[in-house]
Amino acid sequence: MIAVQLARPGESGRIPLVLLHAFPLDSRMWDEVVPLIGDGVPVLTVDLPGMGGAPDPTEPPSVEVAADAVAEALRGHGPAVVAGLSMGGYIALALAERHPDLVAALGLLDTKALADAPDAAANRLRIADEVRQSGTVDAVRPMATSLLGDSTRAARPALVARVGEWIGQQRPVGVAWSQRAMAARPDRTGLLRGWDRPALVLVGAEDGPTPPSVATETAQLLGIEPVVVPAAGHLTAIEDPAAVARALNDLVEAV
Numbered sequence: 001m002i003a004v005q006l007a008r009p010g011e012s013g014r015i016p017l018v019l020l021h022a023f024p025l026d027s028r029m030w031d032e033v034v035p036l037i038g039d040g041v042p043v044l045t046v047d048l049p050g051m052g053g054a055p056d057p058t059e060p061p062s063v064e065v066a067a068d069a070v071a072e073a074l075r076g077h078g079p080a081v082v083a084g085l086s087m088g089g090y091i092a093l094a095l096a097e098r099h100p101d102l103v104a105a106l107g108l109l110d111t112k113a114l115a116d117a118p119d120a121a122a123n124r125l126r127i128a129d130e131v132r133q134s135g136t137v138d139a140v141r142p143m144a145t146s147l148l149g150d151s152t153r154a155a156r157p158a159l160v161a162r163v164g165e166w167i168g169q170q171r172p173v174g175v176a177w178s179q180r181a182m183a184a185r186p187d188r189t190g191l192l193r194g195w196d197r198p199a200l201v202l203v204g205a206e207d208g209p210t211p212p213s214v215a216t217e218t219a220q221l222l223g224i225e226p227v228v229v230p231a232a233g234h235l236t237a238i239e240d241p242a243a244v245a246r247a248l249n250d251l252v253e254a255v
């Protein structure tokens, strides 16, 4: 269902950092963040159900199923600093709610704790159907541009092309499963109101899907200030890996 990689070994006894990717991408989106994480911190990256190198999911689509699979992989490692970007954030939230013993700190990047509005959920189901019926991921290819910020789109064509390639390499089964899972996810703002461990809220200044105003509301629930990354859109980990690594290192240090 998922594939977990030890992206960077660390010192034994150190709390690992677990990175959960966005949709419709895979763990490669963390490639330039991982080497910038502080020395000695083990870093695990995950391919979520049906994405990247993860096997086709066999269970009904839900972010809770994905979170439980991450929890199963973490048992034995002990608690971790868990950070997710967008879809990865939805799964990090589900993990924190269902397996609080495994989450020493929570990183929410370009994501939100709110559920989808009915029209947004319906649109996801329409896309899932289209992907399954066409047997292609064509329906989500335009996300290669819509997820990136204006600055990146204007100045970094190679990065836009790379994101497009990664999307094109996903499998329809994983894309459809993820859309259905996200459509069904509940509101988890209540979890944040009661969260008493270190937390990070980070957002690209040019994030369209989850703009800084949403990050501000999320951060307010946690009683913290959001980190706003200038000249980056929704995919901050790809658009400005150094800024994301700095914020993640601060989160790791706070534990």
Ligand code: MLT
Binding pocket: 021, 022, 023, 024, 085, 086, 087, 088, 147, 182, 209, 234
């Ligand atoms: C993502 O980047 O993971 C997606 O934008 C999440 C979503 O569709 O809500």
